[in-house]
Amino acid sequence: xxFVRRLTHVQEQLAIAGIDAALITPGPDLRYLVGYExxxxxxxxxxxxxxxxxxxxxxxxxxxxxxxxxPVGQLGIDIQSWQETDDPYALAAxxxxxxxxxxxxxxxxxxxxxxxxAAMPNAxxxxxxxxxxxxxxxxxxxxxxxxxxxxxxIDQVHAKVPELLRPGRTEREIGIDIGNLIIAAGHVAVDFxxxxxxPNAASPHHDVSDRVLAIGDPVxxxxxxxxxxxxxxDCTRTYHLxxxxxxxxxxxxxxxxxxxxxxxxxxxxxxxAHIDAVARDVLTDAGLGELFIHRTGHxxxxxxxxxxxxxxxxxxxxxxxxxxxxxPGFYLAGSYGARIEDIVICTDDGVESVNAQPRELVIALGT
Ligand code: ZN
Ligand code: ZN
Ligand code: ZN
Numbered sequence: 001x002x003f004v005r006r007l008t009h010v011q012e013q014l015a016i017a018g019i020d021a022a023l024i025t026p027g028p029d030l031r032y033l034v035g036y037e038x039x040x041x042x043x044x045x046x047x048x049x050x051x052x053x054x055x056x057x058x059x060x061x062x063x064x065x066x067x068x069x070x071p072v073g074q075l076g077i078d079i080q081s082w083q084e085t086d087d088p089y090a091l092a093a094x095x096x097x098x099x100x101x102x103x104x105x106x107x108x109x110x111x112x113x114x115x116x117x118a119a120m121p122n123a124x125x126x127x128x129x130x131x132x133x134x135x136x137x138x139x140x141x142x143x144x145x146x147x148x149x150x151x152x153x154i155d156q157v158h159a160k161v162p163e164l165l166r167p168g169r170t171e172r173e174i175g176i177d178i179g180n181l182i183i184a185a186g187h188v189a190v191d192f193x194x195x196x197x198x199p200n201a202a203s204p205h206h207d208v209s210d211r212v213l214a215i216g217d218p219v220x221x222x223x224x225x226x227x228x229x230x231x232x233x234d235c236t237r238t239y240h241l242x243x244x245x246x247x248x249x250x251x252x253x254x255x256x257x258x259x260x261x262x263x264x265x266x267x268x269x270x271x272x273a274h275i276d277a278v279a280r281d282v283l284t285d286a287g288l289g290e291l292f293i294h295r296t297g298h299x300x301x302x303x304x305x306x307x308x309x310x311x312x313x314x315x316x317x318x319x320x321x322x323x324x325x326x327x328p329g330f331y332l333a334g335s336y337g338a339r340i341e342d343i344v345i346c347t348d349d350g351v352e353s354v355n356a357q358p359r360e361l362v363i364a365l366g367t
Contacts, residue, residue: 020099035071151354154233187225201337236341
């Protein structure tokens with residue numbers, strides 16, 4: 001979908017919802033709508049999208065060149081700049097005009113929300129996600145291609161993880177190596193590197209620590225980065241230093257089945273809650289349900305975590321183009337943990353995984 005179509009779509013949604021304008025500050029929505037990757041800073045940069053009028057980008061004067069060099073320039077979007085002593089909030093309010101409802105970027109800083117409220121005291125503020133999320137959730141062909149490239153890049157990293165896992169190395173040392181591999185594989189940024197070994201594997205959002213790996217450790221490696229086009233990767237594999245206990249191996253076999261079953265259940269019309277239940281039921285039937293302490297997945301795109309969320313209670317039906325993780329796990333505090341995560345895309349008639357590294361427990365021999 002072109003930026004023009006995305007903007008038109010938002011204008012249509014504004015009209016339908018009876019909202020006068022959407023105000024979008026630097027972040028994933030701005031990048032999605034006009035391709036401008038501006039840094040979120042204290043000075044106001046704000047795309048003003050109105051019904052029946054062309055969009056305008058308000059930027060600090062010192063960022064005119066950056067804005068013009070972005071797709072905003074090629075799109076011919078009107079750029080209105082403000083000097084250091086001007087009031088940019090008054091400028092935004094003037095562009096919006098008399099308004100009763102304005103939609104604000106979900107990622108907007110609270111300071112800007114309040115300054116915009118003061119500049120437009122008669123306008124009720126609502127979240128712009130109600131207009132933009134339904135569009136962003138359905139990835140178009142270019143976005144799907146971008147997610148496939150991101151998936152292939154992080155797969156390359158996982159392929160090299162076993163050779164990094166050796167007794168005597170710390171999680172942090174391994175994490176630094178993995179970060180370098182993430183960049184070498186084509187990402188422009190490392191978003192997160194979780195190397196959770198031994199009992200640390202029981203903490204799903206463990207980072208890295210100075211814990212030294214030893215034979216007998218499970219090692220959960222959950223990693224992701226940002227590609228040059230802004231799309232994200234996110235993939236988890238669980239490794240084991242030396243042979244696992246029979247208890248761990250048995251639980252892992254159930255986890256693998258849960259991950260496969262939930263992925264296989266993805267098709268248009270299935271609800272997010274259903275996909276979560278499929279994964280959870282497999283673990284629950286094996287007595288592991290209480291150890292699966294988080295939702296099954298999250299959407300991904302220009303953000304690592306975005307809609308749709310694969311969680312109980314979310315009755316949103318899946319539709320072709322939705323991209324999200326399927327990442328069940330089991331976590332036994334003080335002992336061990338495991339997780340398997342792929343990014344999948346709901347297709348017209350089923351599912352496609354952008355990750356292809358083997359999902360079986362990888363035994364690292366540590367030699
Ligand atoms: Zn997470
Ligand atoms: Zn994830
Ligand atoms: Zn992850």
